[in-house]
Amino acid sequence: MAVSWARRALVRAGLAASRTFATEAKESEMVVEDLARRLSNVCEVSRSADVRKQHATDEGTERGMFPPDLVAFPSSTEDVSKVVEACTDLRVPMIATGALTSLEGHLRHLRGGLAIDVTKMSNILSVCAEDQTARVQAGVTRMQLNEYLRDTGLFFPVDPGADATLGGMAACRASGTNAVKYGTMRDVVGGLTAVLSGGRVVRCGGSGAARKSSTGYDLNALMVGSEGTLGVITELQVRLAGQPGATVAAVCPFETIEGAATCVAEIVQCGVPLARCELLDTAAISAVNEHSGLGLRELPTLFFEFTGSTESAVEGEAELAGSIVADHGGGPFKFSSTAEERSRLWRARHEAYWAALASRPGCRGVVTDVCVPLSKLAESISRAKSLASEVGLRAPTVGHVGDGNYHLLLLVDPANPDEVKAAKRVAMETGAHAIELGGTCSGEHGVGVGKLPLLEREHGRGLWRLWLRSSGPWTPTGCSTRERSAARRCSREQRGERGRGDVGTGPSTTRHATL
């Protein structure tokens, strides 16, 4: 194994000529077998083709295209530490996986390597009801945590729709329908334990139970949203929220989508505390009506949720929102207060993605994810929808408009490469336009591979280079598999220069030439 390690170092330094695919593959195979042998003493390991393909399949468009060579299932931080140590020794790239619900190509093992599946680490370690915090392992899913908490009067307030693992949600700085009131993962993660390159275990944020702290670098904030480039999160300390005393949900149709967007901006500016504020456009409403049987009028619609400590407080807020809505061509309000009606409404909203896919059988969805300042929300949505209609793609739109975040669900036929390319171009242009408006190209889904080309535009060359460097497969500080040259290629294509071959071919051929 010393041979392949040394060779790789030489190749990286540019001192060795690129070799043939066959030699590279054979040495890779030896490394993988060595790793499998080492890891079988630590935890369960799988080389089955189906398990590997599953760990490359998320909710994004390229499903199962770049599988890992091996999948490990650790059960504790110590296991993860030994796994990461072994991979660092053998220079094997790794991607930590959870519920496999990512959307931006986070599971592409472009150079093969190991998938670290944390779903076995699913213990809720402790809950402190008085302090409203919980400490959990990274594989605990948010629905699992909420079920556990149901008789404590507390709940976990980040709700991205999918039943994702908390570790994965932290890695992508997830948010969701509740973010307008409770914030994103950045606000609820008080502390975490992570395993860095080489197997070093670090505890960020101290014990994480204090409500605030002013003790130097906020390593928590660095890890949350780092998308696996700095380490594998194994435990988290999360802040919980109290179940509100009174809740009421309301549905309100508008004449135009711009009217709905401007109305939301004004409601937030008036200081009406919204618990949830979701937009569904006409196409999304018709899909949701068919899929979940809601029977709503097919118009751009806002789904609101108001919460407060007492019924009268909530009614007051709903009334104020109602008066603002009327000014913008919206109404009438349709209220739901029982638990079943509200569940039905929010389930329908969460299932909008599936409803949209069902409206065009056999299609796949390319999901955009921009977040813009509220004053530019109407403009951004109009531009995005006109881009989609220019290329003739159906794009049901849903969004957490209380934050200025919305998603176009571009429905494409995966067998039609022109449609897929057109959809990706729409996604890129929407992201670029959002950046121009002062917003961000990814509100909550993360960078993954999908948003890499836009990252430079948003954060400038310096930060982009830093991100790529810490994501590189051979650097000591990072152990994940972002492909530096693929990113450069994407970026070149963005700028209209010719790239070297297509991104999306197998991991073996062109890569070593560009190293």
Add this chain to the structure above:
Amino acid sequence: MRVVVGIKRVIDYAAKIRVKPDGSGVDTANVKMSMNPFCEIAVEEAVRLKEKGLAKEVIAVSMGPQASQDTIRTALAMGADRGVHVLTDAKLQPLSIAKLFKSIVQREDPKIVLLGKQAIDDDCNQTGQMLAAIMDWSQGTFASQVAVADCQERVSVTREVDGGLETLSLKLPAVITTDLRLNEPRYATLPNIMKAKKKKIEKLTPEELGVDVSSQIEVLSVREPQARVGGKVLESVDELVDKLKNEAGVL
């Protein structure tokens, strides 16, 4: 009208179950316990009756060890007015529980007794039916809809049965047991949990109620289901027939 709701403290439905090594029962040490899900639905239905103005008072009743108090507190946080705790460490069985309930009903004089259709630890599905029988009351079990008539003398219960839905009109007083689709129980909110700490829980014992709770049934052994054996891919029909004859013994 007064409504009595029966609640049971069981192992949380999401917890992993382990059988004790000696086979005498399920290991309950360090396992999360909570209110039986069907009992939650019963409490929710009772609280809704109160919110509709049909019930004046909702009383939550539980029987078991000291820890059952926590479950009663949860019911109080959901909206029950007061609690009754029959303190006993004995292993209670449906007939004993039904007899204890009968004594409590005689003290409290409710028009409706709401129970979960069954507990998720023993799956007996007997208490509601036995209670109605020994009190000679009407019963509507597996309720997926409950509608009290305006006159408050009758209740219409829609039951989920194998063939579909059956609707009965029952004369009050009645015992109703709840099924899954009756309602979605509310979450206890923090302010309500705080308020629940001040609500009264009356403590009784089986002796005070004049009921003999000795077991009529003895559990002989408890074991886990057989571990699943991997499947085999066979090469030919002959091999399949051979295995069915000689290994599985079904031909």
